[in-house]
Amino acid sequence: MEAVNTRALSELPPGAKGKVVRITNTEGVRRRLLDMGVVSGAEVVVEGMAPLGDPMEIKVKGYRLSLRKNEAASIYVSLEE
């Protein structure tokens, strides 16, 4: 499944869309992400970055979520063409 089009969420530009494949990394952050709907199979859209370039804003489960790029780096997303 982990084809070429699977990328870390933190690397995606605004407007990119995809589906969450898995979350690696630290326990506390992952727990929180899962609770807030960033689960495998969930659709995410990158909405943009904060004016200083970090954190980023995504849309998931129909609402807006912000997270730091180092937190987004542990979320792998398969891109939609």
Added chain:
Amino acid sequence: METGTKTTETTAKAKSEKIIALAGNPNSGKTSIFNDLTGSHQQVGNWPGVTVEKKEGKLTYQGEFLKVVDLPGTYSLGGYTEDELIARNFILFDQPSVIINVVDSANLERNLYLTVQLLEMGANIVVALNMVDEAKAQKIEINKSRLTELLGVPVVPTVATRNEGVKELVAATVSRAKELPPKPLVVNYGQEIEEELLKLEELIKLNPNLNANYSSRWLAVKLLEGDERLRDEMQKCQADRVLVQTGKSIHHLINILGEELEAIIAERRYGFISGLLKEVVSRRSTLEERLTVSDKIDQVVTNRFLGLPLFLLAMWAVFQFTFKLGDPLIGWVEAVFEGLGGLVTGWLGVLGASEMLVSFVVDGIIGGVGSVLVFIPPIFLLFLALSFLEDSGYMARAAYIMDRFMHFLGLHGKSFLPLLIGFGCNVPAIMATRTLESRQDRLVTILINPLMSCAARLPVYVLFAGAFFTANQGWVIFSLYLLGIVLAIMIGKLFKTFIFKGGISTFVMELPPYRLPTLKSIFIHMWQRGSSFIRKAGTIILGVVVLVWLFSNLPPGVEYASQESIIGKIGSVLAPLFTPAGFGNWEAAAALIFGILAKEVVVGTLGVLYGMDEAGLSQAIAQHWTPLSAYAFMVMTLIYIPCVAAIGAIRRETNSWGWTVFAIAYSLVLGWVMAVLVFQGGRLLGLG
């Protein structure tokens, strides 16, 4: 565990009085529902042993009294954050009759995640389908009766901000309280997991301790999710067999499923919700149509170029609103108390009271009460502004915009505003740290806040800089502000590294839709902050003011605050300690003690001690001090011990005397060290 010992006591109470708890996600309008239910009958305090706010209220319905408890807003009921643990333990051990689960109708999918968990626990719930107007505006249609059927609990549509549906909600809640809780909801976690759950459930049912308190299936699911709190509980209940089986099951499942169980379980739970929503919700809008007003506002407010300037403008506006508007009001409060003091002096004089008694009543008590009440204008105004920012949804954006900068300093985006407000007054600033969710972030922000040089320290700088650095007065004062900021950053990093190590601070945060706040919620919020400050911090402030008055006037017959008074003697004893910092005289030491009342009091005290009015004081200081010792003294004034009002606020907000004493101790040591470094360093450079 603490909750265990309290269980019997609270269940006994529950029999005489029914408890309704409110649970829901942050931004779901839970607070508005709470306000609608309880009106002005609210009490704000803290949950035992933690900094999390606890709100309680009373509701009367058809002659029946119900106690309403507002649980912390959470997205889940895992035991990972303080908030979640409090909410969960309350539901498990205090056994409220009914839980009103407030959900945001326009954001149903994520909100139902908590609902599902409540139902899995077997809690007796009523769902308040809040903000149905917003859902309607977005053309989201919710089939209420189907949702009621699928969840198996009553569902009541509400618009809390307009008090719509609240009567129906109360009626549904009261009738629900008379019924037994529903059977715990069963989410299908897939065959492999279900097999292990079954094994665990059997063992749980065999243990009478566990059976009494938990739904066996819920407990089994939580154990597979790796819930550490519950694992500890198992150890205490001597459920060794359950623990062993948990370990085995987790190991087995990770082997065959190849992924962390908590991820799979969360995914299946969300899967259950998706299935449910397919039957309940229909959207009649296209994606473009759903680009709401809120989205359009966001395109401007968090815009790459406009975001920062707009943010700075908003902060400037809050600061001006709080202090520019507040300062004249403070002047009025002071004038009222001065006038009152004059009147009382007159009356007591007529009654023939001794000079000592007059001074005690006027300077000690009236002065003390006055020094509490002067904080009311800035606190009320600040919280008026903050409630507006919070309720409108801008606060989350402000944190989003500032987080990169604050994270670089080891803090959270939400720390910015409290630190900024600190330049005006540390008291409301410390209270404003409530918006920070993580305990570590919050404590660090509170502890370093007094290093933001507040307005009360300015008169001290003006006096000394005016006496010694006439040409460079501005630069000297600016250097002190800068020193405070630099120290705050360094101390913050230090605390993060050594005291709060291992704590996880995340920025995974919802950016809620923009909403127009209601006046009612803003005023209730403002009133709660202001009045709780008076009640909690007020006693500490008043106590210290009276104590300092006593020290200045005892032993009987001494001249006020003279060298023979207790305070003079303490000053004389302490003075040698300040010799290395260049101001080892009793006047300076006594002035610093008075400065704890409020930093600007240092100026007045020196005036009294040198027997000078304001104009003469500058000359008197020029005679007794050198530029270097004056600078060291200003550094000391900046850093040492927060003023008594700030101490009261720290005590109130940390809910701990330990942290309060720590804040006093570290700032005192740091102030002394910095003053000595300045003086000795300056001498080495030949400046002294």
